[in-house]
Amino acid sequence: MLVADYDIVFQEVPDETTLALNISDCPHHCPGCHSSYLWQPVGDELTQEWLLVQLERYPYITCVSIQGGDRDYHEVERVAQWVHEHGKKTCWYTGFKQMPHNLQLRHFDFVKVGPYIEALGGLKSKTTNQRFYRVEHPAGHTDADITMENATLIDCTELFWK
Numbered sequence: 245m246l247v248a249d250y251d252i253v254f255q256e257v258p259d260e261t262t263l264a265l266n267i268s269d270c271p272h273h274c275p276g277c278h279s280s281y282l283w284q285p286v287g288d289e290l291t292q293e294w295l296l297v298q299l300e301r302y303p304y305i306t307c308v309s310i311q312g313g314d315r316d317y318h319e320v321e322r323v324a325q326w327v328h329e330h331g332k333k334t335c336w337y338t339g340f341k342q343m344p345h346n347l348q349l350r351h352f353d354f355v356k357v358g359p360y361i362e363a364l365g366g367l368k369s370k371t372t373n374q375r376f377y378r379v380e381h382p383a384g385h386t387d388a389d390i391t392m393e394n395a396t397l398i399d400c401t402e403l404f405w406k
């Protein structure tokens with residue numbers, strides 16, 4: 245999985261200071277895509293070592309958001325697990341219409357689902373098809389298998405409309 249570039253952002257995940265990793269080789273090719281440079285496989289391999297360097301460089305971040313990576317969502321899970329192990333929250337921005345049914349949601353605190361449809365707009369548009377969810381982790385069950393079948397997802401998309 246390749247990181248094309250990254251940034252510290254404040255709006256992609258409400259109330260969090262987020263290191264957003266833009267993953268390249270996006271398979272979706274949405275018409276009107278705002279980041280078509282991510283269609284090609286460009287950037288640095290997202291290794292645990294690379295990530296640790298960033299976490300040490302930006303110790304004040306509270307969350308890491310993986311923006312893409314849909315070609316291998318098990319790799320996205322692994323990265324999210326590393327991030328959790330270092331005490332930060334995790335988010336995944338996926339262009340899938342629905343999350344993979346066997347995604348291990350225990351590694352995620354937030355997920356954004358849905359391709360970009362130009363006529364409907366992105367998350368900031370009230371007509372958007374995209375949804376932003378907070379993943380509820382049941383108290384006392386942090387190691388439980390939380391999947392699409394048993395997860396509690398709180399739709400927080402409205403937070404982007406204020």
Ligand code: SF4
Nearest residue numbers: 270273274277339360
């Ligand atoms: S999922 Fe995102 S990066 Fe990929 S084509 Fe669609 S808008 Fe562009």
